């Protein structure tokens with residue numbers, strides 16, 4: 473029932489000991505129902521366990537992803553780790569300086585300006601006024617909020633909130649950074665800036681716990697991932713396996729009860745696992761140039777690895793423009809190639825002879841499918857390439873357009 477901060481360097485940075493969290497849910501939601509039920513309130517309340525007997529240790533310097541279906545308890549666990557909510561039973565031990573980016577606007581006071589909130593937020597995270605002052609310009613610069621820093625934050629857009637909150641969080645020099653999905657809110661440029669900052673934190677040996685529905689972020693950034701379902705940990709280990717388990721639908725259907733371990737073992741035996749290890753865009757000579765010309769032969773190679781035998785597999789490819797719109801796509805099945813059993817590594821190759829792309833940037837997303845065509849791994853924007861078109865047309869398609877005119881009748 474306690475959150476203790478310890479300072480020894482030998483213990484993990486976070487230790488979650490048999491944590492459960494109970495919420496009480498009222499079933500009579502309207503005011504009228506509440507008045508009618510007055511005096512019998514307990515009959516209309518229900519206990520609900522958002523977390524059930526969670527045991528975890530997080531080692532310093534690791535990046536952990538928390539994933540799971542909606543309502544599985546990810547945010548509640550993150551808040552319990554951060555000491556923002558107290559567990560109903562069990563305990564959380566944490567050491568070091570922590571910064572948390574939880575739900576939108578948490579920790580910000582709507583009537584205060586951005587500037588005032590920076591000081592307030594930083595002081596909640598343990599920084600003195602003088603320390604905050606020394607970082608203020610960097611925080612402002614990182615946030616990109618500009619002159620809006622002296623506007624009350626109730627007038628901020630959700631993106632502006634996140635920018636400022638992230639800027640404060642990363643400048644309080646945290647040993648442990650907790651991030652709940654908020655990165656999905658900012659625009660693409662800011663998201664990239666945040667991800668770069670998180671990578672720099674990883675290089676500096678800081679610890680990060682990340683809740684994200686963007687599974688490609690989990691596989692690309694985390695050293696370990698935890699799958700939650702109905703308040704229980706159903707998997708804890710390799711991020712690729714965790715994502716495969718989530719994609720298999722297993723986590724949405726599991727009844728996390730006393731027989732969980734048996735069911736988990738049985739279900740995991742049926743989960744098809746696989747990962748995409750690399751994606752290369754190459755020309756006809758097998759080289760990967762920085763830029764292609766319209767009409768070049770393009771080959772896209774995908775390295776996959778399947779630890780447990782698949783009876784059949786297939787691979788999908790999407791080539792998108794920078795706005796994420798599909799330019800062309802296919803799967804090995806749609807191209808009439810049936811692939812048999814696979815265990816271990818394999819290379820799949822899509823060939824685009826004389827590719828008629830117009831000039832521009834393109835992103836390549838690939839997916840690996842299992843025996844029943846279900847997706848078991850996806851690498852979004854795993855590679856990019858650019859095309860220069862020396863013809864007179866533009867757009868994603870190079871056409872052999874010509875022009876003529878007729879003057880007069």
Ligand SMILES: Nc1ncnc2c1ncn2[C@@H]1O[C@H](COP(=O)(O)OP(=O)(O)OP(=O)(O)O)[C@@H](O)[C@H]1O
Pocket residue numbers: 495496497522540541542543544545546547548549
């Ligand atoms: N303060 C609260 N009072 C009552 N129930 C709550 C409270 N906070 C969370 N819950 C419930 O606990 C469960 C877990 O919620 P939580 O927000 O941790 O899930 P999540 O996995 O983060 O979901 P999502 O992916 O939708 O963000 C949900 O059923 C939610 O309705």
